[in-house]
């Protein structure tokens with residue numbers, strides 16, 4: 001095993017025991033990046049120099065015994081987090097040259113925990129997409145089959161972890177943008193409760209849905225990262241001042257006597273039979289661990305996609321108004337007047353999917369339509385949340401597939417936005433309800449594509465997710481595979 | 486035809502907090518362009534707002550002072566439009582859930598009282614400023630003002646004349662300044678006013694088509710613009726035309742309003758709740774706490790002064806124009822125990838001196854206690870009222886105590902009767918002709934003698950003693 005193939009906790013042991021240095025880890029990683037990156041395009045920008053300097057500093061710190069939770073651990077950041085002095089594009093032409101003057105709160109937190117940053121990963125433009133094909137910097141490819149998409153919008157982060165181009169990565173999840181690519185790339189991905197992790201410095205797509213979370217190689221690593229990034233931030237008004245437990249404490253606990261809800265609405269028509277089979281198998285595994293499963297209903301599931309595609313574009317249409325060519329980012333070189341400058345800069349600066357959503361959102365908020373669309377969607381959203389509250393009265397966890405199908409082919413759905421939107425159908429509800437969710441690998445399709453299993457829990461119950469995901473991971477006896485590249 | 490004007494005002498007042506509404510940048514006016522900015526007020530990608538609680542407190546103050554209901558929960562909304570001085574492409578304001586509603590402000594026109602309704606008071610952030618290059622087709626953006634807290638005070642369409650509108654505006658201004666939550670500077674834009682105005686035939690209850698007036702940066706201009714607009718609309722209506730619903734700009738130099746944008750060009754602001762901010766719960770405790778610390782407001786103070794100090798409505802009005810002036814007067818009145826005389830001194834000499842130098846009462850070199858001492862000295866007869874006029878001028882110029890000035894200039898009044906008798910007999914002896922006239926019944930010449938005595942004593946003689954002695958001595962022999 002190469003060092004870049006190991007998990008955080010494995011590397012921590014080696015670093016502490018003096019069996020490896022941070023520099024060796026970073027060297028191994030960049031060697032791997034050189035080998036596979038041209039085929040995968042996981043990164044928009046690499047931070048090679050920073051990473052090597054960081055490794056040297058980490059080794060000095062380790063020598064002195066000054067070891068923090070992530071000292072010497074290389075982590076990739078989705079290019080949606082503001083990094084001081086490091087270009088941050090959000091996958092868009094309009095920010096192709098933008099260098100933030102400040103760090104996102106999560107970036108600060110990871111830095112304080114000793115992490116080394118390897119680079120900024122590719123993503124759908126402004127996180128709008130489910131395939132990482134809408135990036136201005138080109139599509140990212142799935143390491144299990146480079147003809148296929150890695151999922152999105154955080155596809156670059158998922159691929160970087162799956163292809164051992166980093167040890168762990170951060171993504172953001174607005175409608176499934178962590179869990180869906182995690183599932184399609186065969187890694188662990190968590191979307192925490194809305195308000196659990198500070199959004200300060202995360203470039204906004206849909207503010208009431210966006211949440212930050214980790215991609216890791218196993219559940220223990222997920223807990224390690226969550227320990228570092230969760231918690232209240234006085235700079236973020238919607239972050240919640242609730243205590244953060246040590247998530248590692250949940251990893252060794254059993255799930256005997258738990259009730260697992262299996263919502264019938266999530267085993268829909270159109271779900272891939274191999275996906276369904278893998279998930280049914282997972283149900284047997286958790287039952288074997290002493291949990292009861294029961295059929296439950298989330299009756300408003302059928303409205304989720306419609307509500308999402310009103311709320312998210314509406315917020316996005318306003319969040320993206322600041323990209324006007326005046327202060328930073330792309331500005332058209334020739335314009336007649338102010339209005340012309342706005343029009344050209346935004347027409348040229350944004351890609352088709354972003355423009356589609358800005359128009360959808362603008363329409364949904366416009367005078368005369370607000371009540372019928374945005375207001376109604378907000379009301380239905382409250383009902384969707386009630387559905388979950390109802391189920392969590394009797395269930396500890398909800399278990400579903402993460403995606404209806406394994407990874408699809410590049411270009412397969414780019415001309416059909418509705419088909420593309422359907423690939424998030426099983427993940428969107430968690431964002432609307434604000435609850436946490438995790439996707440863990442649960443096997444492979446016949447053609448060797450990873451399949452993901454989703455657990456959902458009630459607000460601020462990330463610990464329970466760690467507990468069941470870890471128990472499942474240890475007992476599922478899944479075949480260990482690595483992508484062939 | 487006879488028309489009735491229907492006027493409503495929207496007032497924006499900058500709040501005097503040290504820092505901006507959603508970041509920690511300074512709100513000070515006049516700094517180098519863009520020096521009071523940070524990623525948050527610059528609208529950089531990824532930044533988020535955190536509400537300055539002081540802004541809420543100040544807004545509650547204004548709500549209470551204008552008899553509004555303070556809503557138990559209020560929230561922020563985004564007002565979306567594109568302009569280079571608005572870095573986020575939206576202004577954070579309040580829409581469906583404002584902080585305060587259903588208030589009123591009392592105005593008085595020619596002794597008639599009238600309540601002007603307040604529809605709502607809400608909090609919002611100010612935008613920046615554009616600076617246009619005079620020689621090149623280039624504009625610069627200064628974002629120092631971006632994020633400075635504002636409250637918008639929206640009135641009901643309750644005003645029926647430009648005069649009423651001006652009176653309402655002055656009253657609002659006075660309250661804001663009294664509360665010390667706004668400096669009220671109209672030229673620097675910390676107090677701004679837009680007006681909605683329409684006409685309707687007398688007796689009609691339905692509203693006519695209105696225009697919105699902007700760019701009136703003084704009380705006088707608000708009144709002038711409204712007067713102009715009333716005439717303009719009247720002319721159109723008399724001519725059988727229809728007023729166009731539009732926004733018009735007041736052109737101060739020409740004294741007219743010009744069309745700025747039509748209804749069709751009006752923005753659709755696409756308001757929606759700001760997902761980056763949580764609703765604000767305003768508990769009864771908070772409101773009570775603010776209410777407890779509310780200062781006495783101008784109207785209440787005016788009425789109290791009239792009752793407590795027995796001064797006229799006019800005098801009370803002048804003396805309560807600002808909190809500092811009212812405090813000054815009140816201290817002089819209390820220390821001297823002569824409120825009416827205190828009022829005359831403050832409104833007379835003191836305000837005259839200050840106005841000449843365009844100074845504020847806060848910078849007055851005469852302290853209230855020094856002025857009270859002066860009033861005491863007149864009362865005791867140490868100096869005459871006439872002498873006091875000179876003394877107060879000296880006090881204003883030097884800042885010295887009245888006793889020091891009186892001593893220095895030897896201005897003490899002559900009250901010693903034997904000294905005065907001697908001077909009087911000298912005057913009588915020197916003017917036998919006038920004495921004869923007086924004795925023959927021509928009492929008018931009495932004044933002549935007083936003048937002569939004052940001249941001989943350089944004005945220091947006590948007038949009352951002179952009066953008595955002179956009368957006695959003229960009739961005696």
Ligand SMILES: [Zn+2]
Pocket residue numbers: 505508509510521522523524525526527632
């Ligand atoms: Zn600022």
